[in-house]
Amino acid sequence: MTRTPTTTPTAPSVAVAAALGAMLLYALVLAGFKWLPLYDCVALPLLLAIFFWAFDRFEEPIRAKALVGIGAILTAAFLVRLWTLGYEGRNAVLGGILPWSDSADFYSDALRLVHGERFSAVSSRRPLFSALLAGLLKLCVGDLRWSLGLLAVVGAVSMALPAIEVWRTSGWKSALVVYLVLVFFERRWTGFIQTEHFGFPLGAAGFALLWRAQSLRVTDAPGALLAATLGVFALAFGLFARAGCFFVLPALVAWAAGLAPVGRRTRAVALLSSAVLIAFGLHEGSLALAGNGASFSDYPPIFYGLLHGEDFTYLPHTHRWLEELTPRDRVSAEWSIVFDEIRDHPWILPLAFGRSLAAFFVSPFGAFSYVWINPDDAIFEDGARIDGLWRSGGPIAVLRYWQDSLGTFSIVNAVAMGALGAALVVAFVVALIKLARRGRDSETSLLWATSVGIIASVPFMPPWITSGMQIQTVTLAFAAALPAWLLATRDRSEVRRVTFPRAIALGVLGGVASFAALLAWVLLRPERSPARLAQPLHWVDVAPAGTVEVAARRGLSFRRKGLADLATSLEFLSRHNEDLTGSVTGSMNVGVLFHSVYDPAAGQWEILVDDARRLDGRVGWVAVRSAPLRSPRAQMLLDAREPWSP
Numbered sequence: 001m002t003r004t005p006t007t008t009p010t011a012p013s014v015a016v017a018a019a020l021g022a023m024l025l026y027a028l029v030l031a032g033f034k035w036l037p038l039y040d041c042v043a044l045p046l047l048l049a050i051f052f053w054a055f056d057r058f059e060e061p062i063r064a065k066a067l068v069g070i071g072a073i074l075t076a077a078f079l080v081r082l083w084t085l086g087y088e089g090r091n092a093v094l095g096g097i098l099p100w101s102d103s104a105d106f107y108s109d110a111l112r113l114v115h116g117e118r119f120s121a122v123s124s125r126r127p128l129f130s131a132l133l134a135g136l137l138k139l140c141v142g143d144l145r146w147s148l149g150l151l152a153v154v155g156a157v158s159m160a161l162p163a164i165e166v167w168r169t170s171g172w173k174s175a176l177v178v179y180l181v182l183v184f185f186e187r188r189w190t191g192f193i194q195t196e197h198f199g200f201p202l203g204a205a206g207f208a209l210l211w212r213a214q215s216l217r218v219t220d221a222p223g224a225l226l227a228a229t230l231g232v233f234a235l236a237f238g239l240f241a242r243a244g245c246f247f248v249l250p251a252l253v254a255w256a257a258g259l260a261p262v263g264r265r266t267r268a269v270a271l272l273s274s275a276v277l278i279a280f281g282l283h284e285g286s287l288a289l290a291g292n293g294a295s296f297s298d299y300p301p302i303f304y305g306l307l308h309g310e311d312f313t314y315l316p317h318t319h320r321w322l323e324e325l326t327p328r329d330r331v332s333a334e335w336s337i338v339f340d341e342i343r344d345h346p347w348i349l350p351l352a353f354g355r356s357l358a359a360f361f362v363s364p365f366g367a368f369s370y371v372w373i374n375p376d377d378a379i380f381e382d383g384a385r386i387d388g389l390w391r392s393g394g395p396i397a398v399l400r401y402w403q404d405s406l407g408t409f410s411i412v413n414a415v416a417m418g419a420l421g422a423a424l425v426v427a428f429v430v431a432l433i434k435l436a437r438r439g440r441d442s443e444t445s446l447l448w449a450t451s452v453g454i455i456a457s458v459p460f461m462p463p464w465i466t467s468g469m470q471i472q473t474v475t476l477a478f479a480a481a482l483p484a485w486l487l488a489t490r491d492r493s494e495v496r497r498v499t500f501p502r503a504i505a506l507g508v509l510g511g512v513a514s515f516a517a518l519l520a521w522v523l524l525r526p527e528r529s530p531a532r533l534a535q536p537l538h539w540v541d542v543a544p545a546g547t548v549e550v551a552a553r554r555g556l557s558f559r560r561k562g563l564a565d566l567a568t569s570l571e572f573l574s575r576h577n578e579d580l581t582g583s584v585t586g587s588m589n590v591g592v593l594f595h596s597v598y599d600p601a602a603g604q605w606e607i608l609v610d611d612a613r614r615l616d617g618r619v620g621w622v623a624v625r626s627a628p629l630r631s632p633r634a635q636m637l638l639d640a641r642e643p644w645s646p
Helices: 011-033 043-055 060-085 101-114 121-125 127-139 144-170 172-189 196-216 221-241 248-257 262-290 299-308 314-318 320-324 327-344 348-362 375-381 383-406 408-438 445-460 476-485 502-524 563-573 578-587
Strands: 538-551 560-562 593-599 604-610 620-628 634-644
Touching: 011 043, 011 060, 043 060, 043 172, 060 144, 060 172, 101 121, 101 127, 101 502, 101 604, 121 127, 127 144, 127 196, 127 221, 127 262, 127 502, 144 172, 144 196, 144 476, 144 538, 172 196, 172 476, 196 221, 196 248, 196 445, 196 476, 196 502, 221 248, 221 262, 221 502, 248 262, 248 445, 262 502, 299 314, 299 327, 299 348, 314 320, 320 327, 327 348, 348 408, 348 445, 375 383, 375 408, 375 563, 383 408, 408 445, 408 476, 445 476, 538 563, 538 604, 560 563, 563 578, 578 604, 578 634
Parallel strands: 538 560, 604 634
Antiparallel strands: 538 593, 538 620, 593 604, 620 634
16 A cells, blocks of 8 residues: 655655755766766665655656656766766767767768768668657757757656656556666666667657556546557557567557457557558658668678577678678578578577577576666676686685775675666566466556567567667566566555546657658758868868867866776777777877768768867868778868858
């Protein structure tokens, strides 16, 4: 049983103010002083648990405002920390704002679209996010920080929606689990250019709509079906943006059809299926208008890697002739190779599925892997040193080395990460077993349907390639609600009559309409570019607020980054991005500038290394002479001439 809501008029405002003040203090420690690691798994869960326990006595609108406020402070802290420290650990970004790896591809394609060009094959695989980013960049006059800030605001609201719904039906403990999981996920991507920013909000809104539909099924059957239809649409659109557990869609269509009267269920299936088809049509329309290649063309290499227990590079590495084909022909050829492999070795497929399913539960990249995101474990990558310590002093020597290198809190935090991650995985399995025994009653049928869809999808998405946390992006709230269900404390008789979630429905429809409007604006009003120059000069478009300056020490500036922090960042980046580190390491001297620029001649975004500070303070089109470094995407500035104004 839960506590009766208080009637004291000043209590809610005082409690909310105290909670926001405490969260601001936490944000100062995290982002200002940087005394806590970004992936803190000790102080933050404890703080949130206190907030949820305290807010349980208040009405739902008070809780909602508090959670949105807390989320806004947290996401702002994640951004400030990244933009002042300059690195996160494992993600490929230089100076906090210059992306690399697939993030650079998405950014480059968004800039291509803004300047009247079409996507490369990379963004054509998942065109929706790059199209959204192009619209935000145009809206924010090319400022990437403002664009990422807007995405962070949406993320803050998205974290709150599922938790509010679960709180109403299941109590504060269940809501805490859901919110904590979503916070852990959002802090992993805040400030980075990734498709998760498109899929996560739609998944959270879809969860909220479907959860409310489950509560409406008795008192308002038509409203329940409408909410479920919009929820299925949101999830489908999110899955087309950030591929994941697609088998959730047929499972939800079957579940939601049961909300309609028996004689109208065929019509309900048609309505729900139409929602999926509309989402697919929006995806295909975006691809046709902006893309240049086949959608989801990265999946055949993933599937081939699944069959052989390798990563996605195994197929192109073993079949180098594929590089000579066009993107569409390459996809067809890759699928032929996959099917031939299965036909010749039929046993390989069930073994691969079994390996993938097992890895989802036991691999550090599997279920709830966003809990175990610990850049501190980089100290163990020096195998020779660790082996020597182990031989000389056993585990005590290794722990002492860890403590001397990173401090005691790092060890405590890692233990907390492991314990919480393991607890969530065990609770996930236990909840699955209990759901299977309980059957499809009115209170658990939604969880059962989504769980079946998630588990059926997992074998097709090997965690060692796709990462368990990323494939759960859209269905994450459902995955979190499963272990949270074990902690449900609220009696169903306490749940008051609910109404159709008009605000969430309007948010989904308004968000989709805004996306369509932004895409149309970008396509119809591309940015003007100057005429090409004779070599060796060429034009580059210098991004506003996109310059990183090497400084002697750390500060709170978004532009200036401490030399020691940049060195730490390069150490992380060198493990998977040697082309970047090999290009910029020699220029890491105090005063050197790294500019974010778009080069229309090359049709790509680039880092321009400015060791003579020729472009200091310049924004917009500038004629330059440059030379490629180890990566063509990194250029050394040799000369800068007159600017150009459209």
